[in-house]
Amino acid sequence: MTSKVKAKNPIIPLDYPDVDVIRVDDTYYMISTTMYFMPGCEILRSYDLVNWEHATYVYDKLDSTPAQRLEDDLHIYGQGMWAASLRYHNGTFYVVFAANDTRKTYVFTANDVEGPWEKREIEGFYHDASLFFDDDNRTYLVYGNREVWLTELETDLSKPKENGRHQILVSESEADNPNLSYEGAHFYKVNGTYYLFLIRSLPDRWMRVQSCFIANSLDETFSGQDVLVDDRDYCGQGVAQGGVVDTPEGDWYAILFQDSGAVGRMPILVPVEWRDGDFPIFGDDGKIPVHFHTESTHSDYPYEPLVGSDDFKKQYPKYYGLAPKWQFNHEPDPSGFSVNTEEGYVQISTTKVTDQLLQATNTLTQRMQFPNSSAEVTVDATNLNDGDIAGFCALQGAYGFVGITKETGNYYLVMRTKPLTDLTMQSFTPNNSEEKEWERIPIDNPNVTLKIDADFWQMKDIVRFYFQQDGEFTQIGPEHQVAFKLDHFTGCRFGLFCYSTKKEGGSAQFSQFKY
Template sequence: MHMNKNPIIFSDFPDPDVIRVKDTYYMISTTMHFMPGGVILRSFDLIHWEIITHVFEELDNTPGQKLEDNLSIYGKGMWAASLRYHKGTFYVCFVANDTRKTYLYQAEDITGPWRKQNISGFYHDCSLLFDEDDRVYLVYGNKEIYLTELDEDLTGPKRNGLHRMVVKDSEDIRLGYEGSHLYKINGKYYLFFIHWLSNGTGRRVEACFVSDSLEGEFTGRDILDDDMGYHNAGVAQGGIVDTPDGDWYAMLFQDHGAIGRIPVLVPMHWENDFPVFGIDGEIPKQIEVKSTRAAHVYKPLTESDDFFYKPDDKGEVSLKKVWEWNHTPNHDLWSVTERPGALRLRTGQLSPNVGLAVNTLTQRMTGPACEMSVTVDGSGLKNGDFAGICALQGCYGLIGLTREEGKYYLVMIAKERNPEESIWGEEGGDKKPGREFERIPFLDNKVTLKVQADFTDGADTAEFYYQDKGQWNSLGIKHRLYFRLDHFTGCRVGLFHYATKEIGGRADFENFVYDSKE
């Protein structure tokens, strides 16, 4: 039997929740500020996954979500969704940390259409439970975990319904219980959490509490404390699921530096009606699960793109599901049909840096290493425009074509980490221009650019290249990448175009090539 590597995906799919419907597994992951958001993946063996849909194309279209007036929602947006299937309907529930609202989406088909509504209140890291008596509950919180019964139309707390604190963490912690997941299994209620202790191993651990009723006492303990030998990065937070054969697994995540938070599949079993994670307390680095559809061929989680798209019957174009915009896009300013074989980006506002560039098109980077290249046609650039390819995160790096007084230059720009900055980044630093490390004159207005990223054992670097006469030439520095809470996501590759002096310019991107170095 072929064994697979664990962690199962070397890319940023944090806060997983997983369910099984008949022979099919579905997993949702946090997408924060990226749009479309609420990515849902499908699998038939819990190991190999493909993106099948996003729950929403846009959320509330606030100025920050649209990057208007140099406002952003980096590190906010959609967090830690709960995915459930009940009586023929799929449910996705989550909060957005910029709007401070709780959202509930419903659909009869996993690919939609999804109906959107709000649940009054704000429920951090919430988990839905549909009980057999048709009562519905949310469990949520940080350090203090609360259980709240919802009304029948799921719009808010039920009047005179159950509301109580069910678990409270101790004082000796760096991060209190959160990332709640609530299940009813064989008549008992199980609550799973992540927390981060100050003592012991000093890393994230997984905990579980159990009760015979929602009114009764929940008792429990830590059930997993393992870093798989990787830099004391504990594996924790996520959902559990059973196979058709009755085996059980937990889908958790592990911090892996600048690549982000990556999914880990943990075998589990039950002893005396309590879950036991791992094998002798450890997570196997090789894993195999029987597939329910062994012949299925999975679509890749990252892809190259020639940008040849045909509109559908409604005249609309849907990009490949691997793409997500850095925020809600301005659809008037991008096209893949205006010039077939090219992604055309136009500018509609001035931006100080690539982070605040509207319509940056992104894909997740993959480990242990990857390289991405694209050809940029800058014949339509205005003076002060920048267009190219970037490693998108708070401490971003980029290589791009720019135009100054009618002449073209290649530049490598980066935001370096200030050692005195907190993990949340520099106050106001997201609105400053990046540092230009190298600039060279370039005689042509068309150039092929490349970014190479290395995440091997936490190397976390990006290097930038341009092609000249068939040769790749390095530009600028080897740039250090960081996972920080200013973006709260793994590093992505982005295709960008932004204006610093005048709007109305255009840039065309051709032949995007993605090469994973597994």
């Protein structure tokens, strides 16, 4: 039994970029870039394309390299897994993606979306690859930036096929487009016609647009045009890059993403109409409608929220014992992390010495929500060592936090930030500004409830930090500006952290997380 569901964009007001989407029978699955967060490569599930819940993570950890584990001063910020391709073929789920830190391309397979997933590698490095199974049992990857290639694979997907097809489908010179050129490939065959969807920026200004190229055979030259140039009247930020999918009733939709400032890149649902042998029509003649409906294949289905509160009293057998809404910043160190479900807290113990928050192992995160986010957590810092810092952060390249530190046996509340040095989103340069402490307050009781508020509306990207005193929250330090930049390439997140600047082994307990 189906029922109508009203679509409201963004369909997920959270950082889920580079999406791909498929339908298997009456169920839709969507995959997204998770980069350096672990567990990684999240797949979501829906029955109506509007409401989504967690289905699985493809891996708990990837290659356990020193950088993925935050060993020494190494890290993979702005790297990790990008732009996965999700496919279902002959009873098997396939996930293909490249990791920019290892420069490898991975293929994971499973008979059930919840796993277990088997990990293999495809010889070579394929940027933003789209996996494609053709009707003649040949398999291809379509990938690249500025030059978009199609490469035939061996039947076991282990490497390019010897003497197989290998050709450029689309190319664009830097002179023709000095901004982002064609990438983010999604390749399909619909009613006998090949369709290649790509993202690019307009050549005369930074704005993402969706492009489409078509051909009746792989021997033909692909012809193309921009099919969606629309910012939904939001800050000039275009909507592009993602997959298309059909419904059981034969309707088609695209799920693309939109840059939205520091909160990240959020999925946008767009109706699609096909015309035989012609370019598909996105939205209402190239504009995303404000109001439209989809059909649900499971009416009144209760979706589990993708973010939310946690009292840490429920046991989860997977994902390091945590609810799937939590991800670690990089691969965790199990020796420095535990969950006490009887008393309801997470304990983070330090396993290295570092002088910066971004090198803190076992930092536990949740995505912040658009257009506003607020969360609080109670921190028990009794077992900190001198020089340790534990607290609650807004995690991004230009981070900020409120925390508790211990010095010469005394406890202090502190508010610190990493101020922005460059607002340019396209800069890969790490934020090398000095961390600044704005306020320090002596405290007698190292058990404190901390709070963060964030305002992302119209890309204000302002966060404020608080501590609870006599039942009321008091702001500590000034408001702080965060920003989405390519140095981290992810939306701002809430983070629970603890790190040591002098001697490892201290710990803090986090309880009553209220989103």
